[in-house]
Amino acid sequence: MELKYVGKPLRRVDAEAKVTGTATYVADIRLPRLLHAKVLRAGTPHARIRSIDTGEAEKMPGVVKVVTGKDCKILFGTCLWDQPPIAVDKVRHAGEAVAVVLAETPLQAETALKKIGVEYDPLPFVLDPIEAAGTKAPLIHEKNGEYGRVEYVVHPVKGTNIFHHYSLRNGDAEKGFQQGDVVIEEHFEFPLSNHCAIEPHGAICRFSSDGSIEIWASNQAPFVLRDVLADMFGIPAAKVRVHIPYLGGGFGGKSDICIEPLTAYAASLVPGYAVKLVLSRREVFTSTLVGRGVKARMKIGAREDGTFTALEAEMYFSDGAYGDTGWPVCTVAGHNCTGPYHFPHVKTDVYGVYTNSPPVGAYRGYGHPEGQFMVGRLIDILARKLGMPVWEVMQKNFLKEGKENALGQTISKSNGDLDRCLEEVKKALFTGKKPKENKRYLYGRGIAAMMKSPKMATNSSSGCLLSINADGSVFVALAGIEMGQGCQTVFTQMAAEALKVPIEKVRMYQDVDTQFSPWDWQTVASMQTYRGGRAIVQACERAIQQLKENAAEALGCAVEDIEYDGECYRRGEPSKRLSIGSLARGYMHENGLTVGVPVHTAGSYRVQGVIEPDPKTGMGNAAASWTFGCQAAEIRIEKATGKVEVLHFVSAFDPGKVINPVTCRGQVVGGVVQGMGATLMEKVEFKEDGTIRNANFGPYRLPRIKDVPKKQTVIFLETPNNEGPWCAKPIAEHPIVAVAPTIVNAIRDATGIEFNCLPVTADDILKALQQKGRS
Amino acid sequence: MPTIKLTVNGSTHQVEIEEGRVTLLDVLRDKLELTGAKYGCGVGQCGACTVILNGEAVTSCTVLARKADGGEVLTVEGLSDGYTLHPIQEAFVESGAVQCGFCTPGLIMRTYYLLTKNAKATEEEILEALDKHLCRCTGYESILKAVKLAQAKMTL
Numbered sequence: 001m002e003l004k005y006v007g008k009p010l011r012r013v014d015a016e017a018k019v020t021g022t023a024t025y026v027a028d029i030r031l032p033r034l035l036h037a038k039v040l041r042a043g044t045p046h047a048r049i050r051s052i053d054t055g056e057a058e059k060m061p062g063v064v065k066v067v068t069g070k071d072c073k074i075l076f077g078t079c080l081w082d083q084p085p086i087a088v089d090k091v092r093h094a095g096e097a098v099a100v101v102l103a104e105t106p107l108q109a110e111t112a113l114k115k116i117g118v119e120y121d122p123l124p125f126v127l128d129p130i131e132a133a134g135t136k137a138p139l140i141h142e143k144n145g146e147y148g149r150v151e152y153v154v155h156p157v158k159g160t161n162i163f164h165h166y167s168l169r170n171g172d173a174e175k176g177f178q179q180g181d182v183v184i185e186e187h188f189e190f191p192l193s194n195h196c197a198i199e200p201h202g203a204i205c206r207f208s209s210d211g212s213i214e215i216w217a218s219n220q221a222p223f224v225l226r227d228v229l230a231d232m233f234g235i236p237a238a239k240v241r242v243h244i245p246y247l248g249g250g251f252g253g254k255s256d257i258c259i260e261p262l263t264a265y266a267a268s269l270v271p272g273y274a275v276k277l278v279l280s281r282r283e284v285f286t287s288t289l290v291g292r293g294v295k296a297r298m299k300i301g302a303r304e305d306g307t308f309t310a311l312e313a314e315m316y317f318s319d320g321a322y323g324d325t326g327w328p329v330c331t332v333a334g335h336n337c338t339g340p341y342h343f344p345h346v347k348t349d350v351y352g353v354y355t356n357s358p359p360v361g362a363y364r365g366y367g368h369p370e371g372q373f374m375v376g377r378l379i380d381i382l383a384r385k386l387g388m389p390v391w392e393v394m395q396k397n398f399l400k401e402g403k404e405n406a407l408g409q410t411i412s413k414s415n416g417d418l419d420r421c422l423e424e425v426k427k428a429l430f431t432g433k434k435p436k437e438n439k440r441y442l443y444g445r446g447i448a449a450m451m452k453s454p455k456m457a458t459n460s461s462s463g464c465l466l467s468i469n470a471d472g473s474v475f476v477a478l479a480g481i482e483m484g485q486g487c488q489t490v491f492t493q494m495a496a497e498a499l500k501v502p503i504e505k506v507r508m509y510q511d512v513d514t515q516f517s518p519w520d521w522q523t524v525a526s527m528q529t530y531r532g533g534r535a536i537v538q539a540c541e542r543a544i545q546q547l548k549e550n551a552a553e554a555l556g557c558a559v560e561d562i563e564y565d566g567e568c569y570r571r572g573e574p575s576k577r578l579s580i581g582s583l584a585r586g587y588m589h590e591n592g593l594t595v596g597v598p599v600h601t602a603g604s605y606r607v608q609g610v611i612e613p614d615p616k617t618g619m620g621n622a623a624a625s626w627t628f629g630c631q632a633a634e635i636r637i638e639k640a641t642g643k644v645e646v647l648h649f650v651s652a653f654d655p656g657k658v659i660n661p662v663t664c665r666g667q668v669v670g671g672v673v674q675g676m677g678a679t680l681m682e683k684v685e686f687k688e689d690g691t692i693r694n695a696n697f698g699p700y701r702l703p704r705i706k707d708v709p710k711k712q713t714v715i716f717l718e719t720p721n722n723e724g725p726w727c728a729k730p731i732a733e734h735p736i737v738a739v740a741p742t743i744v745n746a747i748r749d750a751t752g753i754e755f756n757c758l759p760v761t762a763d764d765i766l767k768a769l770q771q772k773g774r775s
Numbered sequence: 776m777p778t779i780k781l782t783v784n785g786s787t788h789q790v791e792i793e794e795g796r797v798t799l800l801d802v803l804r805d806k807l808e809l810t811g812a813k814y815g816c817g818v819g820q821c822g823a824c825t826v827i828l829n830g831e832a833v834t835s836c837t838v839l840a841r842k843a844d845g846g847e848v849l850t851v852e853g854l855s856d857g858y859t860l861h862p863i864q865e866a867f868v869e870s871g872a873v874q875c876g877f878c879t880p881g882l883i884m885r886t887y888y889l890l891t892k893n894a895k896a897t898e899e900e901i902l903e904a905l906d907k908h909l910c911r912c913t914g915y916e917s918i919l920k921a922v923k924l925a926q927a928k929m930t931l
Contacts, residue, residue, distance in 0.1 A: 011868060018876030019864040019883060021811020021851035028810035107795045196911050198815045198823055199877040248813070248877030249911050281816040484875025484912040662871040666913060670874065673914035697820035697909060705905045705915040712916060 005493040005503050006726050009662040012489045014246070014482055014510060023246045026202040026218045027278045034204075035064055037266055037277040038109035040099040040116050041287060042091035045127075045356035045690030046138065047120035049089055049098070057101060057115040062108030064273070066116065067100040067266045076232050076261045077324040078224060080156075080163065081148040082141060083359075085232070085261035091120070092140055092321035093356050094691040095286030100266045102275055125356040125690045129295055129318035132161045132353045140321065140354040153612050154327050163323035164352035166334040168618030170406050176310025176345030180301030184382045189757040190370045190740075192293035192318065192684040193677075194285055195363055196702050197483075199248020201288055202278035203260050205267035212239040215264060218247055220255040220481050221522030226514045228257045229264055244512040247483035251674070252362030254483070255524045256325040258288050285695035289325055290684055291363025293318040298337070298374040306386055306393040310345040311406075313337050313374065318355040325361035326352045329370075332455040335406045335618060337371025339738075340418055340451035340628050341379075341394075342403040348618070356690055362524060364674065365733035368452050369740060376448035376741025377756060380748065390745075391422055394449055398422075399628075405451075408619045414721035416628040416654035416729075418449060424652040424715045429632040442639060444750025447632040450738035453623030454525030454730060458610040462528070463518025464535035466495070466543050467600035472581030473505045478535065479512045479520035480528040485732050486663030487528040493659055494533050494725055498540035500566035501580065518602060526730035529659055530625065531605050533725030538603030547583045550596030554578060554587035627729050629653035631672075631738045633709070635746045642766030644680055644747060646709035654717040655731035656724055661716075668714045668735040675739025677703045681759050779844040783807060784853025792840050799843045800824045800835035803850060811851035811880040815909070822908035825881035826850045832888035851880035854887065863887055866925035867918075874912035882908050886922050894930055898923075 017023035054066040069088040075081040086097045099116050103109035124138040131137055137160075141147075145158030156163045177183055203217040213233065219225050222242040230237040247254060259277060267275040279288065296315035302308050315333055319326030334350040383390035399405055401413040425447065435443045465477040476495045482488040488510050496503035520532070544564050551568035552559040555578070562568050567577040578587065586596035607624040614620045634648045651668050658664045681701045685693040694700040721727050744755050753768045776791040781802065790806045803809045803826065812835055815823035819834035826835045827849040854861040860868070863886050873879050882905070889896055889904045896904070901922050910918060 009871075012871065012873060014876065015868040015873045016860070016864075018873045018879050019851075019860065019867045020855065020857075021809070021880045023876050024810075025813070025877065027814065028804075030808075105793060107793050107797065111795060196909075197875070197877075198813070198821055198909060198911055199875065200814070247875065249875040251911070278814075281818070281821075486874070666871055666874055666917060669914035669916045670912045671914075674911065696818055697816045698818060702909065702911070703914075704909065705902055705919065708915050712914070 006497045025246050031274040034274045035102040036106040036109050038101050039097045040113050042096045045094045046123040046125035050119040053117040057112040060112035062104040063112045065102045074232050079150040080154045080324040083322040085265040129316035129353040132355045161354040162351050164327040166331045166350045168348045171345035173310045173312045173345045173347035177301040180309035181304045183301045184378050185299035186756050188296050188374045190292045190294045192290045193682045195251040195253030197249030200279045200284045201259050203263040204276040205263045206274040207268050207271040214241045216243045220250045222512050242514040250483040251364045256361040282695045289361030290358050293360050294370045300378045306396045308343050308397045311343040313348040315350045317352050319352045320357040320359035322359040329366045332367030333371045338406045339372040339375040340399045340449050341397040346406040365737050368737045373740040380745040415626045417719045418628040421630040421652040425630045425632045425650050428650040428713050441636040442750040443636050444746040445634050446742045446745030448738040448741035449630040452734050453626045456525050460521040461606040462520045462531040462535040464539040464603040465518050466539040468584035476508045478532050479517040480532045481523035482510050490659045494536045498537050526732035530724040534605030535603040539601050542601035546599045550583040551578050553595040631742045633742050633746045637750050642762040648711045649709040650713040652715040654719050656721050656727040656729040658716050665714050667732050671735025673703050673708050675736040679740040679743045783848045797840040799838040802840045809850050823878050823881040825884045862928035863925040867921045870917050870921035872917040872921035878910045
């Protein structure tokens with residue numbers, strides 16, 4: 001049947017609110033009895049707290065309360081309970097909260113902060129993950145290994161800074177390398193980076209005298225937040241109410257629980273008041289979660305004909321002061337660092353290591369960009385060593401129908417067509433001749449393929465509540481967070497399509513409220529279209545069934561005789577129609593007699609058959625969906641400066657059905673630019689004293705409009721599959737995964753120089769060119 | 776407390792200013808409840824707080840409130856009448872240039888400044904203006920498209 005809304009470039013439903021300045025974000029919210037919170041940060045990366053003097057601060061004008069961690073017994077977490085909401089006896093990174101001032105205005109709170117005196121006994125600190133994993137490193141958590149944890153998934157090494165060790169043993173890697181003719185091995189670095197959503201993190205929290213908690217937060221995971229707060233304060237989850245207004249960008253940086261426990265802890269000491277904490281940009285850099293941060297070694301083996309025989313990797317993640325948000329990154333990097341390739345033997349060891357930086361959490365595609373940067377680079381090096389075109393090596397080893405991934409899962413045809421992604425990219429970028437080197441520029445081309453399968457809770461679900469009004473308009477509620485990706489729009493499209501009603505009649509509310517919204521695991525892993533869409537389809541099917549039952553009663557016939565095409569009618573009598581509005585509250589006859597029942601239905605969808613990797617082998621059915629893609633770039637490098645300009649960037653992905661071509665392209669184009677930032681400019685840098693050097697926009701450089709590719713080509717293949725709604729599959733994080741290997745391979749093509757540490761800055765290139773005598 | 780006078784979106788306000796560093800952005804958001812302008816960085820690097828002050832586009836997070844005394848301000852809320860959209864707002868909607876929306880009001884005000892001063896701005900001039908802003912979602916492609924569409928709409 002022809003689709004009316006799905007697959008169409010419809011306007012975003014949230015756009016008008018956002019262009020008029022009326023869209024409400026957490027910082028825009030005001031409540032009665034509002035106190036403003038400002039936080040004193042440690043300023044030193046590792047130290048024992050000897051004393052905190054708050055006396056003078058408490059006397060400052062407007063100050064209602066000064067909160068410290070003294071007597072705080074709470075540790076919070078979701079799988080590893082290792083973090084207090086505020087520093088108690090020691091600080092583990094320079095951005096950690098030591099005290100909070102609650103005052104009537106933000107300025108009063110800020111002023112009072114300066115009056116707090118803290119005495120520290122400094123401890124040696126460590127930022128390098130390999131050093132931190134060693135036996136001589138200062139111990140950041142004396143209780144590592146003793147904290148509460150979900151034992152099946154988090155594997156600490158007691159007496160060290162390693163809070164999680166994931167290892168994968170698929171086959172016999174040693175044997176695999178012996179079977180190969182060529183072995184390539186390199187060391188890599190993907191530094192700590194910041195998500196840089198333009199909206200800083202914020203939260204407003206209020207404790208009531210009846211023991212209930214209400215919080216408004218910039219968070220991608222309302223139900224996780226609810227459960228964490230309930231756990232922290234020992235109250236039923238039903239007494240915690242979480243509201244999520246519009247989110248000004250997330251990228252995973254708001255998917256983990258971050259500033260909310262601090263806000264809630266402060267609020268718990270002033271019941272009746274609402275406590276508002278909105279971070280400064282500087283604090284977003286120093287005191288929220290960061291991403292990536294890995295030093296690693298990877299080795300691949302291949303036969304002369306390019307067939308891979310084995311992969312081995314050892315990765316150390318500098319996961320910062322706390323580990324609850326870092327361990328999943330390690331696990332997924334461990335099993336998906338193979339990229340979209342079949343290796344008969346795989347051995348990986350990934351260490352999540354405590355260091356004295358802000359903690360690492362989810363960041364767009366986590367684990368995948370880190371791991372696949374390495375494999376993408378190694379294949380480029382291998383192909384040259386074998387004297388084969390790189391795409392021949394890639395294609396020979398693609399994970400496709402019948403091939404097994406590192407986890408031991410078998411890929412089917414419906415998982416995606418990587419061969420065609422490669423063909424499309426080759427056609428778009430490699431058919432013409434590469435420009436020749438001239439006086440000013442070097443030219444290069446690079447290519448890399450990617451695979452992503454989301455890491456998720458094994459019970460990861462979405463729900464949908466649907467109700468129809470008497471005028472035929474429709475409410476749809478899901479708890480997917482609109483953070484820019486466009487889920488509110490595609491949900492609306494899918495609901496209108498499935499219910500066969502005009503899209504103008506469908507209203508999807510953006511506000512998520514855990515008291516009324518259906519349970520949703522969280523808005524991560526690119527799952528909302530896929531998982532939320534399935535929930536919508538089920539809710540619509542159930543609504544149609546109820547409408548038919550109401551119509552059958554109204555018309556006095558069997559339900560089987562009722563047809564539905566956006567209205568109900570008796571088969572054979574298409575002219576006598578009952579609108580959905582007339583059936584929405586049951587059907588009312590002329591005399592008022594009403595039959596049937598009101599139409600409000602629920603739908604849900606849970607990912608199928610997912611299990612956690614086996615603790616011994618690291619293998620198992622840990623992935624439920626794959627999206628494949630291929631990217632390529634043509635670049636030029638200015639010899640005098642080393643500056644890289646991306647002339648053309650091509651992406652081909654197979655996300656199944658594209659529900660909205662505009663929002664889908666938006667994900668890819670934006671993801672490529674974010675990936676360019678990681679490749680060429682972004683890195684969290686530390687000073688000698690362990691504090692962050694570049695804690696604001698400006699010193700931390702991210703792509704501006706003049707930095708972006710001169711041209712981006714985006715191609716979508718829509719391979720039919722049985723997974724998602726209308727065959728749609730995840731796509732949001734994927735565009736970032738292969739950007740670094742693509743561009744760095746192009747830099748190698750232009751310069752002949754291998755770079756394996758990110759970012760590759762203009763200065764790095766210039767220096768390397770000078771050494772080679774080519775600038 | 777010292778008081779300043781501001782004309783914002785056509786109406787005049789007397790606003791009391793606290794001791795300490797109070798910016799024009801603070802006044803707009805906290806005193807006048809005009810929350811369209813956003814705080815993104817506090818140092819004028821991201822452009823999310825851009826408004827028009829006395830005919831110039833400024834990052835309101837770097838303008839001290841007392842320096843704006845007597846000034847005339849236009850914010851995103853003043854761009855349209857609340858019933859219809861300004862052509863620039865229309866263009867952003869139609870071009871798919873809005874994702875999370877946090878940088879949008881600032882970009883719209885920058886575009887307003889550019890196109891009201893220089894209706895025939897070249898692509899280079901447009902890029903120069905937009906380079907003062909950060910957007911983490913779009914990769915800027917749709918934003919450039921929106922500004923060009925706005926230009927076409929406004930010169931009709």
